[in-house]
Structure formats: C-alpha cells, structure tokens
Amino acid sequence: MSARFHSSSLMILMALLLVVGLLGATGCSSADEGVSAEEAETAEPIAEASPLDVFAEFEGELDIAGGTAHIPVMEAVAADVMESNDVLLITVAGGGSGVGVQQVGEGLVEIGNAGRAVKGEELEAYPGLVSFAFAVDGVAAVVHPDNPVTEVTAEQMQAIFAGEITDWAEVGGNAGEIHVFTRDESSGTREVFWEKALAEGDIVVEANVVASNGAMKTAVSEDAQAIGFMGIGGIDDSVVGVSYDGVVPTQDNAKDGSYMVTRKLYMNTLGEPEGLTKAFIDFIMGAEGVPYIVDGGYIPIF
C-alpha cells in the first residue's frame, strides 16, 4: 500500500514538473513575441529616468486583470515601477476582456483591461466604470505559411467566414476544404474582426472555436487548410497575416489608418482612479508609457 502511495505521488510530481516545464516554454515564446532583448535595453534608460519618482510616495498593492493582449505592456511597466519602489506590489493577471470588466466592476481588481470598449449591458451592471484607451492593435486573418493565398478581398473574407466559399481553389489557392477557426464569445479580438473585417456578417456555425490568441496560432500553424484571426501583435513566423482588400496587416499600416481592422486597448477603473491606480494609468497614458506600448507590439494613443 505504501509502495503504491509512493509511486503515485512520484507520478504527480513528474506531472507537475512537466506542467511547470510547459509553462516555462510558453513563457519564453511570449517573451519572444513581446519585448526582445535589445528592445528592452533601449527601454531601460527611460524606465530608470525620473518619471518613476512619482511612485515613490505610494505603498500597498495594485491588482490588474483582464485582456491578454495587455499583459506584455502591463508587466513591463509593473516590473519597473516595483523596482523603483520596492514596497509596492503590482500583480498582472489575464482572463480576457470580459473577465477584466467583470472583476473591476465587482471591485476585485483596481484595473480591469479590455481589448474592446465597455458594452452597454456592462455599464448598466457597473455604472461607475471609467475607461482609458492607451493603445491601438490591429486584428488580422491568419493562414498557414504553406498556404499560397496571402490576400483576399473584403467580399471573399466575408464569404469564407460565412461558409459560402468552402474551397481554397475558389480564392486562388490549392484545392481543398477551408477550415474556419473562430474565437469564443468572450473574445474582444473576435468582436473587432466580426465588426470591421466581416461587416457584422455571419460566422459559419461549423467553424471551430478556440479560447485564446495562443490556441488560434497553434491551430492555424498546424493545419495547411485553416484560416483564423488574431491580434497583429501576436503574429510570428508560424502563421501568415492575410492582406485585406490589398492592405498588408502590419502595425505600421494600422497606425497610418490604411489597415482598418483595428481596436483600442483599454484600462478600466471603477470610479475615477485615485492614488497609485491613477499614477499607474497616468504613467502608461503619458509620454513615459510610449516605449512600453511600442515594445509590446502596439501603437500608442495620445
């Protein structure tokens, strides 16, 4: 009996190690997407400059949760702020846009992030919500790198996602069924893509649903017949962004307005922010926040 107990606890330990390893691996890859080493170096002199002194007078905790696109920016700022004043504790969690709004509305966190504007029914439930848009991110359709189709028209895009075009040959690709991937109901990314790229058209009910930008990238990067969509900031070599009406989906094109499928990234607070929360938001919204936002892969808003 004791031998049995011993072996099963050993197994659990091994499984835990495996999970920790996996987390570590994903952590590395997200670091690759976000702040690369040299970029972090260029950000450093600014981070150590006097603007961080505004945090010197504060103590205590600041909890942040919600939109996953925000995390690279939030974590980089939080790390530098905590380094400048080591009595501060700033936590950054994910969960998605819906979770961010819910948690700040319920008073569980001080800042709730969302990759979309607060909805009418959310404002009804939490009338005190105040929103701060600090960055712009593009959302692009993505396909497998082996897929010869790298650009479609707006009509083709809408027809593909509506399930009217079902074979890649119809849009100039290799013959084969189109596998449509979409995001879950709480996705801010989906809402933007649906509104702006699909003109609020149907998404075919047969579309496979994945629950995060990361899962989308995994699914599309492994299936040569797949099409999905994700935030431009998260695109790397494993998938290819599809040009929409002749415009290549890059942050530069999103910035100059030629690529239209974009969204704002918001920080939300319950009531006007005060104290540490206000200082944190002011820092990101001001000139000091720009390098952090750019390093995160987004376009700052002034």
Place this chain on the structure above:
Amino acid sequence: MKRAHSQSRTDALLRVTLGTTAAISVAAVLAIFAFLVYFSLPVFSAEGARQVLSWDWRPLEGSFGILPMVVGSLALSTLAMVLAFPAAVLVCAFAYGVGPKWLARPVMAVINLMTGIPTIVYAFVAVLTIPPLLRELFDAGTGFALLGAAVTLAVLVMPTIVLVIDSNWRGLATRTGVVCAALGMSPAQHVFGVLVPVSRVGLLSAFVLGFGRALGDTMIALMLTGNAPLLPTSPLGSIRVLTAHIGMVLATAVGGPAHQSVFASGLILLLVTGTISVLVRRAARQEA
C-alpha cells in the same frame, strides 16, 4: 465507572464532529444546487426557456440554445465510456488471472500511476497529435472532432474505472478464486463466469463514476472537440459540450441570455449526474 464516562464523552465528541462534517458537505451540495437554480431562474421564464432550450447557438444573431451542447455532452461521454469501460474490464480480467501472473502487478501499478496524471497533460499531448492524425487518416474537417476527444477522454477515465472494479474484486476474488480453481475452472471462466456476474453492482458503480468523470471533464473537450455548437452527426464532426461551453462563455458579459445559458448548463450537468447516481443507488439497493 469514570472510564466508561470519559469513553462516552469521546464518543459524543466524535459523533458531533462527524455529524458536523457530514452536515457541512450536504449543505455545500444543497447550496450549490440552490444557487444554480436561483441564478438560472430567469432562464426558465417562458421567454428564457424558449431562448436557451433551443437548437441554435448563434449569439451574434440572438439565438442562445444550449441543446446541441446537451446532446454533445452525452454523445462524448457515452462514446468515451463505450471505449473505456470494456477496456477497463479487460484490464481487470488480465490482472485477475487471465494474463500472466508476473505481469499483473506491473500493469496495475501503471494504471495506478495514470490516475494521477492531470487532465491538462492528456489534453496537451492529444491536441498536438490527434487532430493532425485524424486529418491525415480521414481527410475530413479540421481533425478537432468528437472521435479524438472521446479517445483521449477514454484514456483519462479508464484507470479510474479499473481502480473501482479492482477494489470491488479484491476481496471477492480471494474467495471465489480458490473455489473456482477447485472446480477445475480456468482463470477466464472464473473472471467472466463468476466475478463479473457477482459484482454487477460494483461494475455499475464503476461505470457511473467513469461516466460522471467523462461528463464533467472540461479541458479535453475544450481543446479537442473544436467547440462548434453543432449536433453530433459523425465521429469526425466538431461538437461543443456543456463544460467547455461554460468555460468559454463564463467570461463574457454580465447578465444577458448568453450568461444565463451558463447557469442553465451547470444545472443540466448537475441534474444528469444526480439522476444517474440516484438511479444506480436504487438499482444497487434492489440488488442487495
């Protein structure tokens, strides 16, 4: 005299402690049930029921039906059990004399280890291997489908079923084994002719536990079914199950029919597992 007195006091203390623990457990279950009912009450107004108990989930167009997910849940856990339960009985038969004796202990040790592997590990390994394999083998759809999820889920629940059957047979087999050997029966005759029929109730409760686990698992379904809210028409088609639906929708807007559908899903899950467990208890009592 004094000793007897303190004995009864210890007994009383034990009774109170155990009674309190039991009461807390029961109260927790009842509270969960009550809250679920309370929060899904709006769903069961005429308008809510029409919306949620329908066959279409198209939230963008105002359809919030969860019936495809109910059918999806039942289809996935049934298919997983069709694969896992016979396998579990055969593994037990193997360990109880049908297979070589020296292999029995290692096999059961491996099964034991398998029960400790978290579901996310199975799901993670499966998501990298099974969809590409299904795409290659059948050239139908994305590979995120009922079949792949059922196979993975079967691997998850099989060890649990084996353990329940094993604990049921362990005491039984020492008695029946000797008798059957004395009667000149082969190990296979012992297992399938005596152990299996005698332990009907035990097998049934093993089945129920496995089914409940399959029905309640979230991660494997979320990562492998493709989550399209469709009725299951083919093992290679994508489906969405209730648990995955809850996981995906819970983070959405507060209030509104989509949010209510989550509570209805939870209530249905609880009702299904509750009903099955009550039915099995009744069957077991009749047997005894």
